[in-house]
Amino acid sequence: MKKWLKRIGLGVVAVVALTVLAGAGFEGLSRAAAARSFPAPGRLVDVGGGRRLQLDCRGTGSPVVIFESGLDTLGSLSWARVHGKVAESTRACAYSRAGIMWSDHANGPFDVRREVNDLHKALAAAGEKPPFVMVGHSLGGPYVLTYTGLYGGDVAGLVFVDASHPDQVARLRNAIGRDLDQGAGLIRAADSLAWSGAVRLFAPKGTIAPDHAPPQTALVAAAWQPQSIRATVRESNGLNETLTVAGQYRRLGDRPLVVLTRTATAPPAALKAMKLSPDQGRRLDAEWRAMQDDEAAWSTRSRHQVVADASHYIQFDQPKVVIAAVGDVVGLVRIDALAHER
Incomplete structure (x- = not known):
């Protein structure tokens, strides 16, 4: 009997080992296929230390619009529905931060100033000249705010697309009575399994790309997502640092600023x-709106627009609104440049 139990145990171990090897092999082949089938749009720019960032610049003209994505694995694809249209009227660049999509991973502990410096180096190496109009979605808002604080002479205007607020952790906690569960545990679990092929096979559709993303964007994002999760975890772990640093640079002077805010509330599911009651959901939305109002007060020349029928990903749900907001800021920056020349 013991002999048979031992054989059964060995058989189970062998099956598990083969399954693990098969999953790892599948993931390795899939990553190679993603690199062949979906190469980086734009170019890979050396930012030092043997590392490269993917930078996709299109169009001509000044100021140059710089798109900064939020805390997700989309990278430059986050702007797929607006990038090309904006590039019809001025130069426009979208990029992927370290470790996201085609960009090389960063070394060492997370440092938001180094992340921002990566972008500064990439733009300089690619020959992109200021003035810049910085456009930040979600956590991209604090990133472009920090960029403005560190390289203020380069930034002539900004657009916040449902952007995170430096004080949001404490303010949302006060609004709902506890810290908001934003799925960090699930992201870390996915990161730990990314090598096995499980993420590629079983990731829910909504975790890959928003509902209104173009099909090709969702396809490419899915192909590269397992490689990108580690960087997302790294940025998530550095969230408090990112918000704290960005909070030092809220004074934007008279730079043109447009703040775009979602209207859609979280569905019951x-x-x-998030383990929130409907009343907590309403308080969450009200506090988010109040923080967006506060962001609009950071410049003496600002406009705050609440966008109808838009979720957190306004650039996918209502791309024309984002394109128009960017166009407004670009126009004001050009007027300022002409006035300065005179």
């Missing part, structure tokens, strides 16, 4: 996933 999302509230349930």
